[in-house]
Amino acid sequence: MTSPAINPSLPFVVFLLSATLAVTGCSAAAGPNSTSELSTSPPSSESADPGTFFPDVEHVAVTASGSSTFSFAVTISSPYDSPEQYADGWRVLSPEGTVLGEHTLSHDHATEQPFTRTQSGVEIPEGITEVTVEGRDQANGYGGTTVTVGLPGR
Numbered sequence: 001m002t003s004p005a006i007n008p009s010l011p012f013v014v015f016l017l018s019a020t021l022a023v024t025g026c027s028a029a030a031g032p033n034s035t036s037e038l039s040t041s042p043p044s045s046e047s048a049d050p051g052t053f054f055p056d057v058e059h060v061a062v063t064a065s066g067s068s069t070f071s072f073a074v075t076i077s078s079p080y081d082s083p084e085q086y087a088d089g090w091r092v093l094s095p096e097g098t099v100l101g102e103h104t105l106s107h108d109h110a111t112e113q114p115f116t117r118t119q120s121g122v123e124i125p126e127g128i129t130e131v132t133v134e135g136r137d138q139a140n141g142y143g144g145t146t147v148t149v150g151l152p153g154r
Contacts, residue, residue: 052140053080053085054135055077055078056144057075057147058114058145058147059074059075060073060074060149062149063152064151065120068123069121070124070152071120071121072101073118074103076115077114078109078135079113081109081110081113083107086107086110086137087137088137089104090102090117090134091136092119092132093131093133094128095130100122100128103117103119129151130148130150131149132146132147132148132149
């Protein structure tokens with residue numbers, strides 16, 4: 001009688017699963033009282049298609065240039081960028097989802113990842129103290145990780 005063959009990759013799969021569980025446990029240990037400079041939200045779960053790509057907003061710096069006018073420096077990561085498909089813009093949203101400003105990118109940034117672009121003269125109505133910045137992909141529209149940031153002086 002012969003023993004069943006053991007798949008040689010099985011130990012690696014067990015190791016990978018253990019490592020994943022360990023990392024997940026470590027990040028969960030931070031708890032609800034953890035703070036960060038920027039608030040980010042993960043990519044939308046609406047897109048289950050693994051071929052769908054969205055740029056991720058990594059960082060947003062805001063400066064006031066008037067009482068209701070602001071400049072935004074937005075860092076985007078879209079490692080899939082190519083002349084065929086690329087991140088082609090970002091927008092600034094109010095807490096209610098109103099578009100307050102948009103920036104259009106006219107070409108890919110395949111050799112510059114992540115990249116930062118600025119938009120000045122964005123009018124933000126009084127009473128709004130924070131905004132969310134969301135990236136756009138030319139093929140799939142808006143999505144990916146967003147960043148919510150407070151407005152200076154408000």
